[in-house]
Amino acid sequence: MRWMWIDRVVELVPKERLVAIKHISASEDHMADHFPAGDGHPPCPVMPASLIVEGMAQTAGILVGHAGAFQEKVILAKVSRAELALDAVPGDTLRYTAVMDRLSAQGAATKGTVERIDPCCPGTIEPFGEIDLVFSHVDNNMAGMEFPEGNFVFGEQFKTLLRTSGINA
């Protein structure tokens, strides 16, 4: 299953900030169901907010993972805040900026902003929302529980994304 909700990393300042973009396409499967036609209204394809939060989680997760040379299993522990003011539709580009707020052996907290770039208004970047997250370095927090030795978080899909973005993993 492909579960990548960002297309490219466009900026990385190690341990400080990471910027990624996501181009929203009408061909994404969920657009047919979110929302379908019904009761006299036509289909209304809108990017689900939960997947926008996932996009930020992947953006911030890479920032946190990179800080530990991708040796830690970085798991999203908590969505501290998620406020999205607009809808994102096919053709839009979302730009995620994750900033490291706290980083420790146990995990990290990040602050994130989402912006929308509308292809009809080139050069215009609109504030879209804010998403703050907490990540756990799971091996350091789940006393008594054992996880696979290999890093199941940063798998092949992430490695491909990083490589195509010019980032060494």
Add this chain to the structure above:
Amino acid sequence: MQRDEIFEKVQGVLVEALAVDEDVVTPEATLFGDLGAESIDVLDITFQLERSFDIKINQGELFPEGVGQDPEYVQDGNITDKGLEALSEKLPHFDFSGLNDNRSVQNLVDMFTVNSLVNFVEQKKAEASA
């Protein structure tokens, strides 16, 4: 920093981290019982305390860690004498006197009150200014 001031900031941290109303965050309220905290909130609370009070909290310094998995500290679901001794030494901000009559691990969780967080911050600030 006065204790009242520390309490108010700790209260703010818990309101933010646990999405609870301010009036339920009393000094005696238990974090995991009264305020509904879950284990994953520990990390968030730790980060927010660090941020709010400009302190550094090391792993295992605020809450006990690995106690339940250590057979020297817990036997048959109860804290041993050695376990209680270790907890009291490592975590002086908690009042473990409630364990004298009931040593169950579940009872241990009820020792984690808002007051204990205030104690912890008070100690950290005192250490920093010493």
